[in-house]
Amino acid sequence: MGFLRKIVASRLAALGLILTVAVAFMAIFAPWLTPFDPAAQDVTQRLIPPFGRTPEGLHLLGTDALGRDVLSRLIIASRISLLVGVAAVIVSGFFGVMLGLIAGYDDQRAGRVIMAVADVQLAVPFLVLALAVAAVLGPSVFNLVVVLGVTNWVQYARVVRAEALTLREREFVQAALALGASTPRILARHLLPNVMSSVIVISSLQVARMILFEASLSFLGLGVPAQIPTWGSMIADGRNYVSSAWWVAAMPGIAIFLTVVGINLLGDRLRDLLDPKLRHMER
C-alpha cells in the first residue's frame, strides 16, 4: 500500500497507473465487457459512425466495413495486443539483460562474440528477419512472441553492456572481488540491481514498440491468425476507409496510444522509485 501511494504521489504517474490498470482490466475481463459479439457481421449496418444506432443498439465507436461493432472488437483485441507486447518484452528483456551483463563484464572474449552477433542482427532489417522466422514457424501467438523476443534483445544488451562496462570498474565491484565474490554473484548482486532502472525505462518503451510490431506483422498477415482481432489488424482493416470512415482505423490507434502513454508514465515513476537515492523524493 505504501508503494502504491508513492507511485500516485506524482500526478503523471497516477494517470499512467489509471491508464495501465484500465487497459489491463479491459484485457482480463474482455468477454464480459463487450456490448456486442465482436465477430457478428451485418453488412447492412456497415461503417456506422460513432454513437450511431442500429436495430441491435448503440454502437459507441461505430461499426467497421463488415458491420462489426468497433468497441467490442477493440476490447477483445486488447487481450492479444497486451499479451504479445508484455510477453515479448519479458522474453527479449531476459535474454538482452543476461547477454548484456555477460558482455559488459567479460568484454574480451564473451563480450566480443555477443556484440558481434548483435551487430549482425542489427544489420538485418527487423521486418525481413521477422518475416523469415514467421514464414518458417507459421502464424500463431506463441510464434509471434518468439519472433519479437528473439529479434529485440539487442536494445537491452547494448545499454546493459555499456553500463556494466563502467560499473565493473567501480570500487564496490572491486571490493566484492577482493572479498572473493564469484562471477554470478557479481553479476546478480552488484551489476544487475544497478542496471535495473535503465532496463525498466527501456521495457516501458519496448512494450509500446512490441504492440506496434505486432500490428505490423499482423497487418502483413504473418502475425496472429487473421480471425483473431488485434489492434494492428484492426488498423490494417480500416486503412481503406480512412477518408470515409476514419473511426475504424483511428479507434485502435487511440487505444495503442493511450496504452503506450500509460505504460511509459508508469515506467518513469518506477525507475525513480527503484533508485534508493530518489526513493524519498516526491514530485
Place this chain on the structure above:
Amino acid sequence: MNGAAQPLLEIRDLRKYFRASGSGFFTGEQPPIRAVDGVSLSIERGQTFGLVGESGCGKSTLGRLIARLIEPTSGSIFFEGRDITGLSRSDMREVRRHLQIIFQDPYASLNPRMTVSDIIGEAFEIHGLARGAAKRQEVAKLLDAVGLSRAHIDKYPHEFSGGQRQRIGIARALALKPKLIICDEPVSALDVSIQSQILNLLKDLQREFGLAYLFIAHGLAAVRHISDRIGVMYLGKLVETAPSSEIFTHPAHPYTQALISAIPRPDPDAVRDRIILEGDLPSPAAPPPGCRFHTRCREASRLGTRCMTQEPAWHAAGADHLAACHLVENTGAQ
C-alpha cells in the same frame, strides 16, 4: 623464508605493463605503460608500510596487484611465505580472508543498491560463515568496532556522510579478520577534519586486531604518523625505503627531499628550503633513461651525464635505509 623472521607480505620484482590503448592493426604496437616496473618490498606482521608517490606513479596499481585485483606482468607476491601470484580464483578465495583492501572514494566503493547490512555482511555470505540473524549480529559488532551506530544497519549508503561511508568500507574490510589491509588513499577524499578521525580509527583497529597495513598516500604528511616504514615511489619504481623516523630526519633521495619540503609547517616564521619540482611526471610509457628522476632532479648535473645514462642501484644510506641514487653511493650516509 622460514620461521619467525618470515614477513607477512613480500613482493619481488613485481611488474605491471598495461597494453597501450592506441595499439592496433593499423597503428602497430605502441610501447606499454609501465605502471609498476620492478618493485620489491616486504611488510611485517602488525606493521604499517607507508607507500608514497605523486599521482600516476603506480602506487594504486601496486595495491591492486597485491590484492590480485589485476594480474602482474611478472614478479611474485608471497603472503605468509606462500606464492600467491599464480593461485586460481578459488584457491585465492581462502587467501582473501587475510588480505583486504580499503578504497579511496567512499562514494564509489559502496554499492548504492545495497543496505549496510548487505554490504558488510557480504563477506560472511561469500565465505559461508554466517547468514540471517547471525550475520546481522556480526555486522552490528563490526559497526561498533568502527564507531557507527547499530541503528544504521538497514540504511543505504547515500544516507551517510563521506567519513561514515569510509567507516562502512573499513568495517567491510575487517569482517573476515584479515592480517593485512591495503589502504588505497583512504583519507584523501575526506574533509580534513574527518581525516584524523579515520586515521585514529585505523590505528586503534591495528592495535586491537594486530593488523598490518599497506598505506598508500600521495604525500608524506599523511603517512607520517601511521607508518613504521615508508617507501617512496617514482614512475613505477621505489626510490627510497627507510623507517619512518629515519626518512624524515635523513632523507637521502632528492625526490624524497622534495616531498618533505612540500609538507606545510605550522610555524609561519620557519625558514623553508622549499624544493619545487619542475615539469610534469614523464610518461610511464617512455620513462627517461638512466635515473628516472633525472629530468626533474636539481642534483642531477653534479654527476655529469651519469644520471642520464646509468640506472642507479640500491645503496645503503643508513641503518635499514636504502636509496636508489648515484649521489648516495658517492656520499654514503648523509
